[in-house]
Amino acid sequence: MINKQIQIITKSLDETQSLGEKTGKHLEPGTVLALIGDLGSGKTTFVQGLARGLDVPDDYYITSPTYTLINEYPGRYHLFHVDLYRIENHADFDDIGLYEILRNDGIVAIEWADKLPKNLLPEYLAIHIDILNDESRKIIMVAHGLREEDLIKKMEKKWD
Numbered sequence: 001m002i003n004k005q006i007q008i009i010t011k012s013l014d015e016t017q018s019l020g021e022k023t024g025k026h027l028e029p030g031t032v033l034a035l036i037g038d039l040g041s042g043k044t045t046f047v048q049g050l051a052r053g054l055d056v057p058d059d060y061y062i063t064s065p066t067y068t069l070i071n072e073y074p075g076r077y078h079l080f081h082v083d084l085y086r087i088e089n090h091a092d093f094d095d096i097g098l099y100e101i102l103r104n105d106g107i108v109a110i111e112w113a114d115k116l117p118k119n120l121l122p123e124y125l126a127i128h129i130d131i132l133n134d135e136s137r138k139i140i141m142v143a144h145g146l147r148e149e150d151l152i153k154k155m156e157k158k159w160d
């Protein structure tokens with residue numbers, strides 16, 4: 001089976017934020033977004049847009065939770081922003097409370113999600129970001145579940 005996916009090229013930080021915002025507007029509670037891409041590719045930038053789409057108040061400035069590991073924001077649904085960059089081993093996932101927030105029905109956006117053990121997430125939207133050049137990014141969203149397929153279908157309608 002081929003997973004449903006959508007590919008978008010963004011040509012600026014603003015365009016990546018707008019894509020995040022559109023995604024945020026269509027999210028169902030409990031959705032997990034697995035962000036995968038190099039340092040500086042735009043994972044945090046995407047989550048900043050996502051927060052806007054989820055009506056997180058503007059006075060929250062969203063940065064990578066590289067040291068705090070998980071940040072939490074109020075919005076239409078609760079947004080948990082996770083950064084696994086500094087995580088050394090799987091036992092730490094429990095310590096930082098990852099399993100607990102995954103049981104919650106907020107939105108969970110995970111940077112460096114490729115560090116998670118395979119099959120940990122029952123369903124999720126993968127967001128792969130590739131750096132094309134200074135200002136351009138190739139963003140591929142892949143549905144791993146029916147809810148995520150529906151999300152991509154809605155995104156396709158809105159994107160033209």
Ligand SMILES: Nc1ncnc2c1ncn2[C@@H]1O[C@H](COP(=O)(O)OP(=O)(O)O)[C@@H](O)[C@H]1O
Binds near residue numbers: 012041042045064111
């Ligand atoms: N099209 C683009 N989309 C996202 N970020 C971009 C884009 N073009 C340039 N940038 C720059 O790339 C950097 C992305 O940083 P950030 O979102 O913190 O990345 P990450 O969280 O993946 O490490 C920012 O400095 C941003 O200005």
Ligand SMILES: [Mg+2]
Binds near residue numbers: 043064
């Ligand atoms: Mg980041």
